[in-house]
Amino acid sequence: MKKCAKIAKALIRRFLHPLDPEREIAVRTADGRWVRDVSYAFFPEVLESLPVVEVYQGIKGELLFDIDAHDADTVYSAYASALEEARRLLEVLERELGIRPSAAVLTGRGAHVLTNMELDREARKALAEYLLSSRCRPPVKIDAKALVDVKRLRRWPGSPNVKTGAVAALIEPERLFSMTAEEAVEATFPMRRVYVAAAVSKAVKTPLGEMLEPGRRRVDVHTALWLACS
Structure with missing residues (x-):
């Protein structure tokens, strides 16, 4: 094996x-x-x-703001929290810093907000510290390491997130203002109504919130991927 x-x-x-x-x-x-x-x-x-290939030209130099709800119970609650945080981020970037995001990627339990602005490591570190501090009103819960380190993992549109079974989806940043958690799930779990058979070794709660008992079960494709990689 x-x-x-x-x-x-x-x-x-x-x-x-x-x-x-x-x-x-x-x-x-x-x-x-x-x-x-x-x-x-x-x-x-x-x-x-990629719908907008130009967004990813020179990707090694751009800024990536990573918002992830690690402790959420399901992807629905994760997106509810992450989308609210993403809206705060967009407001701070545009209102206070004059930074206009170029794209956003829904990751399966959060969002990556990207800009074409290039900054060196020290400037990125200062920006991360500001966004997380009380000087920023309100503070924005971003992953500071993802902003500072340009080599951190990025979610390409269409790539799977094995921690949830989702497929990353590229959207326009403005959609974050009106998007609901249900719409985010719809975008990143497009095959959740396509079912396959899967072996479940123990009782678990899936990222989509379904309770599964041990045995051979009928599950959606995303849950099957999550089970296989858990």
């Missing part, structure tokens, strides 16, 4: 030519096992799938 997984990972790394070596990919081998590797997007597919 372990040898099979190693071979699958070697093939992924050798032939898929990942655009970003820190991305995620999951494949199912002939023996039915899921194999995960930290490579996902490869260049031709990204160019074909």
